[in-house]
Amino acid sequence: MPSWPVRTSILQPPGGHVKGEARRACFQSTTLPHLDRLVALASRRGDREEAEDDVQETYARAWIAFDQLRDTGAAFPWLCKILRMVANERRRTVARRQDLLFITELEAAHEEIVASDAPSPLEHLLARLEAGSLREALRSIPEDLAEAVALHDMHGLKYREIAEVTSVPMGTVMSRISRGRQLLAGLLRARDEEKPQRRLAMQGRGE
Numbered sequence: 001m002p003s004w005p006v007r008t009s010i011l012q013p014p015g016g017h018v019k020g021e022a023r024r025a026c027f028q029s030t031t032l033p034h035l036d037r038l039v040a041l042a043s044r045r046g047d048r049e050e051a052e053d054d055v056q057e058t059y060a061r062a063w064i065a066f067d068q069l070r071d072t073g074a075a076f077p078w079l080c081k082i083l084r085m086v087a088n089e090r091r092r093t094v095a096r097r098q099d100l101l102f103i104t105e106l107e108a109a110h111e112e113i114v115a116s117d118a119p120s121p122l123e124h125l126l127a128r129l130e131a132g133s134l135r136e137a138l139r140s141i142p143e144d145l146a147e148a149v150a151l152h153d154m155h156g157l158k159y160r161e162i163a164e165v166t167s168v169p170m171g172t173v174m175s176r177i178s179r180g181r182q183l184l185a186g187l188l189r190a191r192d193e194e195k196p197q198r199r200l201a202m203q204g205r206g207e
Contacts, residue, residue, distance in 0.1 A: 027066050031059065034076045038083055054090060058083040137187050145180035152177050 038058065042051035061082050062069075069078055138146040144166075151157045151165065152173075163170045 023066070026072075027063060030066075030069070030072045030075045031062060031079060034079055035059075037076065038079055041080065042083060042087065050090070054083060054086045057086045061086070137184055140187055141180055141183040145176045145183065148173055148176035149180035149184065153181075 035055070038055050039051055042054045058079060062079055065082075069075060138150060147166065148162060151162045152159070157165070159170050159173050162173045166173065
């Protein structure tokens with residue numbers, strides 16, 4: 001017998017008692033000899049508890065789909081296929097939770113910045129731009145960057161909201177905002193450097 005027991009609650013007969021008992025006996029004799037090998041396979045990433053959970057789910061699904069197994073001699077590869085699907089689903093679920101946590105942390109940081117009295121980098125720029133110069137400056141940078149900066153820093157949308165509006169990944173949104181700010185800062189520095197030169201030129205013409 002395998003050293004690690006499967007929960008017997010997953011093997012309740014779905015139909016009549018006699019037929020169900022026979023089905024359960026057939027299922028156990030066909031699949032349980034492979035239990036330890038499945039646990040070893042699932043444990044190759046090092047987490048025994050997750051491996052056992054995956055194998056339990058594998059046996060639960062195998063029990064439901066047992067009638068689909070046409071060749072009992074091929075039970076192990078059949079179980080391996082189910083195990084692989086279960087493990088992939090779990091990893092995707094974990095990844096989605098991690099992504100959601102990352103997004104939540106980013107949005108919390110954004111809310112903190114928005115709520116703060118300290119001016120943002122763009123607010124410093126806006127304070128130094130003349131009244132109609134902002135629209136001109138935004139028109140001077142690529143449209144996708146200008147759109148991201150305007151939505152985030154001027155209209156207060158969150159990264160996830162901008163991603164939904166523009167139909168691009170959130171990482172792309174963050175990159176566009178960063179690049180857009182850098183370009184706006186460069187435009188501002190260039191204008192600041194041009195002002196003394198313009199004054200000298202005007203003085204030279206006697207204006």
